[in-house]
Every structure is written in C-alpha cells, then in structure tokens.
Amino acid sequence: xxxxxxxFKEAYNRYAVALRTDTALPSEPEIAAQLGVSRSTARxxxxxxxxxxxxxxxxxQKIVLRQPTDHDLFPSxxxxxxxxxxxxxxxxxxxxxxxxxxxxINELELAREIGTGTTSVREFLxxxxxxxxxxxxxxxxxxxxxxxxEFALELADVREMFELHSAAEFGRLPRxxxxxxxxxxxxxxxxxxxxxxxxxxxxFSVLDERFHLLIHRASKNRFIADFYDAIAIxxxxxxxxxxxxxxxxxxxxxxxxxxxxxxxxxxxxxxxxTACRAHLHSARQTLLQSxxxxxxxxx
Amino acid sequence: xxxxxxxFKEAYNRYAVALRTDTALPSEPEIAAQLGVSRSTARxxxxxxxxxxxxxxxxxQKIVLRQPTDHDLFPSxxxxxxxxxxxxxxxxxxxxxxxxxxxxINELELAREIGTGTTSVREFLxxxxxxxxxxxxxxxxxxxxxxxxEFALELADVREMFELHSAAEFGRLPRxxxxxxxxxxxxxxxxxxxxxxxxxxxxFSVLDERFHLLIHRASKNRFIADFYDAIAIxxxxxxxxxxxxxxxxxxxxxxxxxxxxxxxxxxxxxxxxTACRAHLHSARQTLLQSxxxxxxxxx
DNA sequence: ATTTTGTTTTTTATCTACAATAAACATTTT
DNA sequence: AAAATGTTTATTGTAGATAAAAAACAAAAT
Numbered sequence: 267x268x269x270x271x272x273x274f275k276e277a278y279n280r281y282a283v284a285l286r287t288d289t290a291l292p293s294e295p296e297i298a299a300q301l302g303v304s305r306s307t308a309r310x311x312x313x314x315x316x317x318x319x320x321x322x323x324x325x326x327q328k329i330v331l332r333q334p335t336d337h338d339l340f341p342s343x344x345x346x347x348x349x350x351x352x353x354x355x356x357x358x359x360x361x362x363x364x365x366x367x368x369x370x371i372n373e374l375e376l377a378r379e380i381g382t383g384t385t386s387v388r389e390f391l392x393x394x395x396x397x398x399x400x401x402x403x404x405x406x407x408x409x410x411x412x413x414x415x416e417f418a419l420e421l422a423d424v425r426e427m428f429e430l431h432s433a434a435e436f437g438r439l440p441r442x443x444x445x446x447x448x449x450x451x452x453x454x455x456x457x458x459x460x461x462x463x464x465x466x467x468x469x470f471s472v473l474d475e476r477f478h479l480l481i482h483r484a485s486k487n488r489f490i491a492d493f494y495d496a497i498a499i500x501x502x503x504x505x506x507x508x509x510x511x512x513x514x515x516x517x518x519x520x521x522x523x524x525x526x527x528x529x530x531x532x533x534x535x536x537x538x539x540t541a542c543r544a545h546l547h548s549a550r551q552t553l554l555q556s557x558x559x560x561x562x563x564x565x
Numbered sequence: 566x567x568x569x570x571x572x573f574k575e576a577y578n579r580y581a582v583a584l585r586t587d588t589a590l591p592s593e594p595e596i597a598a599q600l601g602v603s604r605s606t607a608r609x610x611x612x613x614x615x616x617x618x619x620x621x622x623x624x625x626q627k628i629v630l631r632q633p634t635d636h637d638l639f640p641s642x643x644x645x646x647x648x649x650x651x652x653x654x655x656x657x658x659x660x661x662x663x664x665x666x667x668x669x670i671n672e673l674e675l676a677r678e679i680g681t682g683t684t685s686v687r688e689f690l691x692x693x694x695x696x697x698x699x700x701x702x703x704x705x706x707x708x709x710x711x712x713x714x715e716f717a718l719e720l721a722d723v724r725e726m727f728e729l730h731s732a733a734e735f736g737r738l739p740r741x742x743x744x745x746x747x748x749x750x751x752x753x754x755x756x757x758x759x760x761x762x763x764x765x766x767x768x769f770s771v772l773d774e775r776f777h778l779l780i781h782r783a784s785k786n787r788f789i790a791d792f793y794d795a796i797a798i799x800x801x802x803x804x805x806x807x808x809x810x811x812x813x814x815x816x817x818x819x820x821x822x823x824x825x826x827x828x829x830x831x832x833x834x835x836x837x838x839t840a841c842r843a844h845l846h847s848a849r850q851t852l853l854q855s856x857x858x859x860x861x862x863x864x
Numbered sequence: 865a866t867t868t869t870g871t872t873t874t875t876t877a878t879c880t881a882c883a884a885t886a887a888a889c890a891t892t893t894t
Numbered sequence: 895a896a897a898a899t900g901t902t903t904a905t906t907g908t909a910g911a912t913a914a915a916a917a918a919c920a921a922a923a924t
Contacts, residue, residue: 267878267879267912267913268877268878268879268911268912268913268914269876269877269878269879269912269913269914269915270877270878270913270914271913271914271915272914273704273914273915274914274915293867293868293869294868294869295867295868295869303915303916304704304915304916304917305869305916305917306914306915306916306917307914307915307916309869309870310914310915325868325869325870325922325923326868326869326923326924348877348878372904372905373905373906374904374905374906375905382878382879383878383879383880384879384880384905384906385684385877385878385879385880386877386878386879388688388906388907389687389688389691389877389878392688392691392692393691396695396791398787398788398791405572405884405885405886405905405906405907406885406886406887406905406906407886407905407906417787420785420786420787420788421788423730423784423786424786424788424789427726427727427730428726431722431726485722486719487719487722487723488697488710488716488719489697489719489720489723489792490723492695492697493788566882566883566908566909567881567882567883567884567907567908567909568882568883568884568885568906568907568908568909569883569884569907569908570883570884570885571884572884572885573884573885592897592898592899593898593899594897594898594899602885602886603885603886603887604886604887604899605884605885605886605887606884606885606886608899608900609884609885624892624893624898624899624900625893625894625898625899647907647908671874671875672875672876673874673875673876674875681908681909682908682909682910683875683876683877683909683910684878684907684908684909684910685907685908685909687876687877688907688908704875704876704877704914704915704916705875705876705915705916705917706875706876706916706917
C-alpha cells in the first residue's frame, strides 16, 4: 500500500454530488481545473462514473444518465487525506487532559495507533513543530511543550505585534482595493449575527477567523500570513474541544470588531490603533481564560 | 545503508583531539554527558580508542597511552550530518545566480545530486519551508520563491517588530540578570573589533549575529527565537556567497551597536527605541543592497 | 491552429526494512 | 546504597520500493 487514492475519492464525491441528469459535461482539462486536480485524476473520475452507469462517456460526449445516490459515493473515512487524519488524531491527543507538558512523543507508537507508517507521522511532526507546541531533541524523541499559559502569552504577544502592523497597513490601502468591499460585507455579517446572537453565538469563532484573516492579508507579508495560519489551526482544535463559547464574551467581541471596522473605515491611524489594541486586549483575556485552570500549589 | 554513523565519528573526533597522554578518563556517563551523546555512543568511542591503541581500557581504568594524530581522526566528509550536507548543497543551489524565482524543485533530482534518499530531502524541504523561500503545492512540486526584494522587505518588517519588542524587554530586565554581564562583554568585543577594523571587518557578521541573539533572548518568546534562528541561517549562507563585507558599512554598524548598547544600559525606553530603530533602518538598507541588482526593464 | 482526447513518463506520497543511536535493564564494583 | 559497567531493547534516521497523482508527449477532432 504505497499511497491511498484519497485525492481521487474525495474529488469523485465532490464532482458526483454536483451532477444533474441529462446535462453534458465539459472537457477533461476543464473538469480537472474545476476540481483542482490533474487531468489524470479527472479521467479516473470519468472512468468510474462511466463504469457505474452514472454517465455515458464517449470521447467528447459525456452525458449524465442519472443522479448519483449516497450509495454511489465513497464513505468519508476513505476520502480524508492521511495528513488530516494524523492531524486530527494528534491534536486530540495533545489537547486531551492527560497530555502533560514535558511528555515524550513516540513516533512509532503514534504511527501504530493511527494505523499509518512512521514516515508520515515524522513529516507531520516536523510541519507541526512550527506551532511551538512540540520540540525535538536531535537523535532522540519529541517533547510536548503543551498548551500552557506561557504558550498563550507568547502567542498573544506576537499576534498583537502582527495585527497592529496589519491593521495599520489595512488603513493605508487605496480606497478602490477589494479589501474595503470585503470589509463592508464583513460588517454586515457581524450585524446579522448580532441580531440573532442568542442562537448563533457559537458560530462566532468562524467569523472571527475570517475577520482577522482579512486584516492580515493587507500586510502582504508571508511570515505574518504563515503565523496566522498556524494560530487558526491551533485555535480551531483548541476551541473545538474546550467549548467555552460564552455568549456574553462573543457578543462583546462582535462589538469590538464593529468598532475596529469603523476605525479602519475612518482611515484614522490613531483610531485604528486604539480599536485594535482594545480588541486584542480582550482577545488575550479570552485566550487565557480558555486554558485549563491549573490548581495553584499551596506553599 | 540505513544510517551513517556520523554522530559517532563526529563525537570521536571531538573527544580524540582533547586527549592528553597519561591522563585517566572519567566514567562512561560522564563522557557521554560531556559530548552530548548517549552512553552507547560513548562506549563505541572508547572501544575504538582502545582498538587503535590510543587508550588502555579495562572497566574503570581508562588511561591515555598516546596522543591521537590527524591520521587517527575521521575525515571531515564523514562527520557531517546528512542534514547539514543537504542544507549546504541546497543553499548553494538556490543562492546561485541561475536559480530563478518560480523555478520548480524536484525532490528526486535533488536527492540524486546530493547522493541521498528522497525521504531526507523531503524532510529537509519541509523544515526549510518555514524560512519562506520555498513553497509547496500539495501533491505536486515545490516552488522556489527566491531571495527577492519582496522577501527581504517582508523579513525586515518582521525583524523590526520583533527586535523593538525584544529590546524593550531587555531594558526591563532586572539589573542582576546575566544578560547585563553578557552585554558588557559584548560591548568590549565591539571596541576590540573597532580598534582593528581594517583587518577584522569581515568577522563582523558573526559578532552581529551574537549581538542580536542576545537581545532576542530577552523576549523569552519561542516564536521570536525561532524566527531569529531562521534569519541567522539564511543570512549565514547569503553573506557567505555574496561577499559584500564592506568595511565602511560594518564600521558604521559597530558604532550603531555601541549606541544601541549604551541606550539599553541607560534603561531609558525612549532612548532604546530610538537607537534600535536607527540600527534596524540601516540594517535594512544593507540587506537590500546585498540583493542581486535586477536590471530594470525598459518600457 | 487550437483544443481535446489518448498514452506514456515523471514525480510525489507512503510503506517497510534496517543500521545507528538512545534508553532501559541487569550486574558488578566501590 | 550509590554509581559504574555490561547487556538488551526500543526508537530514530535513512534508503529503497511502489501505487497514486501529476505532467509531458502524441494523436485526433473541431
């Protein structure tokens, strides 16, 4: 088993569900581009669709004979990329309560548990190490540094430096830049959520991520972008397992975002800095409060 | 050939050169700790030393019989870790003039050229990707982004944010902190170099790296530390192949460092910021001028 | 002449195997 | 009893092999 054909299966599912009976399908290169795969994979998809009697395929003629059913699709376990499987499995482990900082991470054990080879696990750990949660001792094991208070503080410091920079850059964007339109749409999304806050406060983290990503894109700095990617992934899992979706905190954050958006739109650098700092300050508090509360040692 | 014993050979050389005839060697765990290797490797070293007649080894008795000669040591090609070999080889390629941004990087080709397996090359590229000089398209090739003007500007921006932060933190260190002693020693080193600047200006880059590292350590922030590691490696190779060691520029930088050190020692945050900004500004210019000067396209 | 399809080649992603190294366990020595 | 040595086991680092996926090349159709 050199490699699973998850790219094929995932793209097949994606393409199959969008098919409509009696329509004609476009050319192979076009399908490949639509799906973001190579033509080889696109042809594999067409071959399978044809074999399953979902389309009639003859050279340029590709007619949808019937709507695919759920039964035609590959089960979701088979469509996840190995990287995603390892990531999920690993994050679950290190965010679990019994994962104490300082713990050793064993490649072979991890690989066995996930049911994969060691190479993939190694590569994952190397990639993951940029998040600062694990560290390697050469020729020896990885060590879990953990989602600790120090980690959160160091993360928050860098985040603040970067976001103040990005926000200032955003304020300097020419008025005809696409980002201003996106920002206005974002403002509306915030108002919509606010109007129905009691029902929707749990969706805030998604909106929050989109908002900060928009700001950071203005910096056009690869290091800032990479760092924000890292934050987003770490937070994604962190908040997924530590359901601290406090309605009140999220509502307050939405108001801060709206102030922040208004400041950006004003173009006044001093106002931008003030609003940005205000939001970052409370975001830091939220992060710190989401940490497992360690019992204070008695003297 | 699963793995070369470069750890053993490198540690053997390191230990052999420090041996003095007629001295007795310490216990195995002590030797291992001294060399930073496991006891298994330390024992392998003792075994070899014994076989070569350099020591007489019997349980706890380890007497140096003769001084090892150059002939006893492993040649340097055999002591470099595979990682270092790949790193050097790769940096040489991408900093060479014919490495145009946008170029594809082929794992197999690289591996063949270096004479190694693909796994090691892959892992190296993954690690290296955090420097922002290459980028991967999933299921497809790596792309060289290159040491371009954009890269230099993005790097300089982040560097400035981080160093302003670290410098401010440094200024807040308690007076009995070890860093103040180190800083004073660093000041002296600068004066020594300045006194003999015509001969020694080429050594500046090493001093420069040590100086900034000392400042960054004050931040106690893993993301800042990691970023500075990355910078240091990139610069190490960049300046090695682009010998722009201008005496005048380095002399000026030394003076800026001395001003910067004085500001830190004053503890005056405003003075620190001013001196730090002044130095970072000229460091940015130096970096930009070290780039290959691209001919401006005529309209 | 360009685009599309058909076919072949190259490259990546991943597994397995194994030597080097680290780490654990057992025995001896002080 | 603590530390050192002797011995065994576990883990990492790396090469090599192979299916999937991408890319290149060739032939056909508009």
